[in-house]
């Protein structure tokens with residue numbers, strides 16, 4: 511007669527199930543949204559500094575709008591040195607359409623100054639150094655690490671927060687806790703791509719107000735299917 515699983519092994523199995531489901535979700539989204547982190551990133555950029563500035567500009571703004579502003583901005587101020595010495599009024603005018611332009615101008619000039627003074631004009635490659643730059647939080651730092659440098663990083667934005675909760679990957683509303691929960695479920699070399707795929711899925715299918723569960727590729731794995 512087969513042995514009954516002990517209470518401990520039953521608990522262990524229960525813990526493994528969410529992980530198996532999470533990996534199925536990741537596999538499914540990888541088929542739906544194929545590509546590397548660089549290919550999946552919607553912010554047009556040619557180097558780490560451009561990506562850093564684009565990510566700062568993307569706060570409360572669409573990627574499409576940022577992609578319109580970026581070439582004009584970088585034609586005028588093409589390097590960290592030029593951006594650090596930018597005329598503030600002119601910079602604010604150039605980025606005005608992205609919203610919150612005064613704060614963003616301060617962050618861009620401050621971060622550029624710090625990159626020139628502390629990092630010899632090169633965008634640093636660690637979370638600690640990136641988040642020490644003015645206006646750079648964990649989300650922006652994780653974007654730069656994972657997309658520009660292919661270093662493990664899992665950016666948590668509003669889409670990642672919403673989808674993580676709906677998909678039952680995290681019960682938290684705190685971005686740092688969500689980052690920890692997701693990082694614990696997937697190998698480090700997948701962190702950046704998983705974040706970008708959740709963002710794409712949030713934009714295209716799992717809308718904040720009207721999720722389109724009827725066409726969702728992970729509906730059979732989602733505990734929130736049809737609840738909205």
Ligand code: SF4
Nearest residue numbers: 716721723726729732
């Ligand atoms: S099934 Fe619905 S709620 Fe769940 S991820 Fe898909 S669209 Fe979002």
